[in-house]
Amino acid sequence: MIKAVMPVTLALLATTSQAFAQGPLHVDITDGTASPLLIAIPEVASGVIPGVANGEDAGEALARIVRADMSSTGLYRLVSIDGRYSGSEEVAFAPFARAGAQALVLGRARPSGNDALAYDCVLYDVFGARIETSQRILVSKAQWRRAAHKCADMVFAFTTGDQGHFDTRLLVIGQAGSAPGQGTSLLSMDFDGENRTSLTEERELVAMPRFGPGSRRIIYTSFTGPGPKLVLDDLDSGESRTLDLPKGVPSAPRFSPDGASVIFSLARDGEADIHVIDLSSGAVRQLTSNAGADTSPSYSPDGTSIAFESDRSGEPQVYVMASDGSGQKRISFGAGAHGSPTWSPRGDLIAFTKIENRTLRIGVMKPDGSRERIITEGGRDEDPAWAISGRAIAFQRTAGGEALPAVWITDLTGKLARQVKVGSSVGEPAWSGKRP
Amino acid sequence: MNASERRWQDLHIRSCLCASTLLALSVLLASCQRPVQPLRPPPSFDMQGPTPAPLKVREDEAQSRLLRDHETPATVEDFERYAGTTRVLFARDSAELDAAARAILDRHAQWLNLYPEVRASLQGHADEFGSREHQFALGEKRAAAMKFYLTAQGVAAERLVPTSFGKEHPARTGGDEISQNQNRRGETVLIGLPASARERGE
Incomplete structure (x- = not known):
């Protein structure tokens, strides 16, 4: 190149x-x-x-x-x-x-x-x-x-003064069937929807893709075999590797900012907890052990804190803890439930999915939970993914009456939300860092 | 009492003995005190869902169940015919098994106890009204509840593989409550069978 x-x-x-x-x-x-x-x-x-x-x-x-x-x-x-x-x-x-x-x-x-x-x-x-x-x-x-x-x-x-997010890639789940999950594939494309390539065979159910730092390593949840597994692909070498994890049902993987580890949720006997795996040693550490479902972990850009979602209070809310699992503290107190927290690469905001009155919308708040703002107006907007600039958010929108989703990108005011034109249904976006 | 009924009674007693080791006392008492009613038609439970459609149990099928013998091969079709439905439903954001779900799982357990070599994937699903990650955890919780109940009915835990699809594989896609009701579900899918090609996603 x-x-x-x-x-x-x-x-x-x-x-x-x-x-x-x-x-x-x-x-x-x-x-x-x-x-x-x-x-x-x-x-x-x-x-x-x-x-x-x-x-x-x-x-x-x-x-x-x-x-x-x-x-x-x-x-x-x-x-x-x-x-x-x-x-x-x-x-x-x-x-x-x-x-x-x-x-x-x-x-x-x-x-x-x-x-x-x-x-x-x-x-x-x-x-x-x-x-x-x-x-x-x-x-x-x-x-x-x-x-x-x-x-x-x-x-x-x-x-x-911020990195631009234009020479970047999106990772999305393509939906080939008439309903979600019937024929999914992992697609990679430029942030404006051009130059699409397929990374997995169709009909293999895949979900929750994420980029590592940069744009050449990805991790996602795959449903081939009896239970889901976390698969790490190196897009340069083509090497694909299934993470060796303790017994349970893993999901919601995400790289640490230095790319050395992957944080994820592991569910077992009805309890889901945040775990982290060191990619070189394979050592797995459990970070939360609360009753209830702890999931959707996301590191702060400096790697010292983790935002995650937990229903320990009765309904899903956003929590923040130190990267060793200490100091777990709820930060979302607005009306409704809050999920899928995602820390901005600039560190100043956490994006989330707000669930209220059976609608899902995208919002942002400061890392202490203050100044919550809802920025999208669809009824089923979810899966926020930050641009590396911290100035735009990709998300999945399922339009009213539609079975299949699309990927949209919005600025932080929500006024410039627009669909990424692809020509087929895509969802669950992840947004790469800087390309080499 | 014909031979087939005796066999069911034996099975019933055996499952009670087995279950007693699992401290599932309330479940156990309920099932032991119930008079033996071999091979009732499956509980009628309006699923409103197209896949799988609620199976109508015709008289001749019910009759053929009574006449089944040891030679009936363990197939997905036989399981579905026997169980009436492979699917149980849950309340919103809940993993509790209600009476209807327990009645369906009773039949799953009975069939699985007939074929100890068969394993089952317990697949929890969730509706759209939650974050993707939370619904995934909820699906696992539902699968775990099914596993707990089935083991209490005598199915060995090693034969049951709980898993979750979260909201990745909805049965219905309408945003309305009736559609989403169908997505709060758990499915018992046989694995390790020669004829198990009819797993989800076919």
Whole structure:
């Protein structure tokens, strides 16, 4: 795989990328609400590049992807100017300034050798008439869409100070039957639904997939054989391994932030408790031993705390404990039940599924349980999965009257919830970290 | 009393003796005090569910049960015919076996006690009104309750494999209460049989 490299030859691309969010091009975000940055992303024609963009003008196709990525976050408002923009021209800032744009993103695409695509992505401060940051992105032609996602990641990171979540993968459960569970497969795809690949045979019932740190190791629950098992796949080597666990029914696996262990719930004789397995030694440690069902564990990004769901109070609620199982404390006290807690990669919020009046919706709260906010409005929204940026959440939505679910992505205000277009039913999303 | 009835009585006594070692005293007393009623038709219990449809026990089938002998092979079909249904239902967010569920499991136990070489997967399922992970734990709790009851009826614990599908494999997909009622279920699925291809998910 060809990695993105910093510019070495073009004087234009003198790098300033080390400075994160110092200048005026900074998006301030509170509770997911921001005053959007006005940004222009003109389509810079490159001509057709064989093997890229299915025969469309590559530069224009890439710019459209960058636009879609940026506007999906709710943190930017697209500004356009009349007329076409040619990549060979000197940058004239005046028309963009007149149109109100604060930021300008220009991407110039050209072939690099036979198999690669070079995409020079530059972020300008329109009023200062200067380059804020730039990157020369090299990808194989087959992965041409990644060039646009990497460009969007660069702009997002500079203007928010957080990692971008565009050059990432989703792991979802595909549903091939007319009802859930009839023909499931594990699918992997870009965060915008493109480049889908199937990782398991259809008809093998699989559930609750999760990425390890990065995007190359995954774990999921498989129902082949007499009881469910936890399967860990290495997507690079193709190696698949079933975790050797104590007797019981395991579920809800999730990697620790360092990837060295997997935390999960193990049910036995009607009691479910949180356990953790060290992946190198295979040692299993039990972290909770309460009566009732303790499940859905999720580490804080620093690995010191674990959020989980327990019905020890009578109905499911979210608890937090130290990573050794000590100091178990209930944090959710809003109306209804709370489940599927998931700790944001930024550490500032825990997403959850709220169960109230037989509806399921997605919400977020602070790790101490305060400032609970419900952000989705479907009747059956569940399985929240954070983007690595901590600025978006993927979830499963089953629309009213539908048997099969779809995967949606929302910003933290809930105003920009949109379906990931796949063309078939998918659910139970997991969202990868940064791709190599 | 014909031969078949005597055989049932023997079985009944044996299961009581067996169960007495398991301290399931209330269950035991209830079942021992009950007059021996061999081979009643299965309890009628409206499942409202399409898979498996409630089995109508016709007169000739009931009759054929009375006439079954040792040579009747242990098949999934025979189990289903005998038990009437492989499925028990639960109340919302509960793993308690009500009278109807216990009556069905009594018949599962009777059949399993006839064929000691057969093993069974006890599969707990849950409705949509809970988080995926919690419903998974709830499914296991339901399967564990079935196992506890069946062992109290004399089925060896090693023959029973409790497992859960949570809400991954609903019987009905409508969001309404009648549909979801069908998803709060436990199923006894025979395993280790040559003819056990009719496990879930076929």
